[in-house]
Amino acid sequence: MAYENLDVWKRSSRLCVDIYKTLAQLKDHGFKDQLTRSALSIPSNLAEGLERESGKEQKRFVSIARGSAAELKTQIYIGIEIGYITKDKGQLWIREIKDINAMIQGLMKSFDRFPSS
Template identity: 55%
Template sequence: MARFEDLAVWKRSARLSAELYKALRDLKDFGFRDQITRAGLSIPSNIAEGFERESAKETTCFLNYAKGSAGELRTQLYIAMDIGYIERETAMAWIRETEEISRMLHGLMKTIRDQKK
């Protein structure tokens, strides 16, 4: 199995998390800022944690958590856009990125499960 640092999905989600932190660093709604940045940070963190686990079952469990966090982040991005915290163009680009990350995670989980068979 690859190192998590070599995975395109980890690289993309880590980059997205960093972009969120940078873009929202001046947001005064600390509760919202904390929630959305934590959701973004949870994606690459769960990928990394899963890849450090011993079993395929544990790995896919953490990849599933990462996928759930991508959905949580997507929801928060829609809300941030609607309330004017993030410009529409930026929010939609990040929403598309979370959708792609979710697809990549789904495919990775399927690959890991299929290898076990």
């Protein structure tokens, strides 16, 4: 399955780009770096996992992407509270992460239904 064709990869990539662009001027480089790394990890791990040969490896990387989504959501909540992220933008991102997580969960279930190795 080509990861570039998956909506979950496309949406998580777009979310990552939006986060990078929105936080481009943020001076707290530690916070910005942590948040952008979490965002970048989601589509990157989806891509890496789906290029793996074994179903076990695929599922492991997709699971890492899911964990990165949870990490990102936590950082967004904190970013809202400390005033780095507007409440409207943060809530939009959180809704998108919830949708992406649901899609990742469905992808993981598909590995169980259609094991490749």
